[in-house]
Amino acid sequence: xxxxxxxxxxxxxxxxxxxxxxxxxxxxxxxxxxxxxxxxxxxxxxxxxxxxxxxxxxxxxxxxxxxxxxxxxxxxxxxxxxxxxxxxxxxxxxxxxxxxxxxxxxxxxxxxxxxxxxxxxxxxxxxxxxxx
Numbered sequence: 001x002x003x004x005x006x007x008x009x010x011x012x013x014x015x016x017x018x019x020x021x022x023x024x025x026x027x028x029x030x031x032x033x034x035x036x037x038x039x040x041x042x043x044x045x046x047x048x049x050x051x052x053x054x055x056x057x058x059x060x061x062x063x064x065x066x067x068x069x070x071x072x073x074x075x076x077x078x079x080x081x082x083x084x085x086x087x088x089x090x091x092x093x094x095x096x097x098x099x100x101x102x103x104x105x106x107x108x109x110x111x112x113x114x115x116x117x118x119x120x121x122x123x124x125x126x127x128x129x130x131x132x
Contacts, residue, residue: 017042040084044073050115051091058108066095075123087119089127102129 009015014032017024027036037045048071055069075087091109093100106129110116119125 040075040077043084044075044087046115047087047119048073048089050113051089051109054109054113054116055091055093055105058105062099062101062105062108064095064097064100066093066097066100068094070094083123084119085123087123087125089125091127091129092132093129094132096131100131102131105129 006018007015008018009028012029014036015026015028017026024042025036026042027033027038051071052069055066059066069091071089071091073087073089075084077083078085093102093105106127109129110120110125116125
């Protein structure tokens, strides 16, 4: 599989990413630092999206049902050289299905997640999965 996106910015204004029929605004100026996502937050958003996509994918393969899933991701940014380190996630799956094997789901997400595995090559990832 191959992927492509387009992004653009205008001097002294913010920027946007174009993916298929979606447009995602992001901040590049100090004026929107508190209102628009920055590149580091978009990176963590991609990591989160990978996890949630795999919850959906594995719910079919592992034959369990859930009503929703949420993930909270935290990361530390180091300065020299600038990079992300120590990503931690808390994934919550709202399900009462006894067929949901949380340990196997975690193993599958960690083994088959494209973004997860890409990130794992450059920094430590820890996390938990809980059912509610």
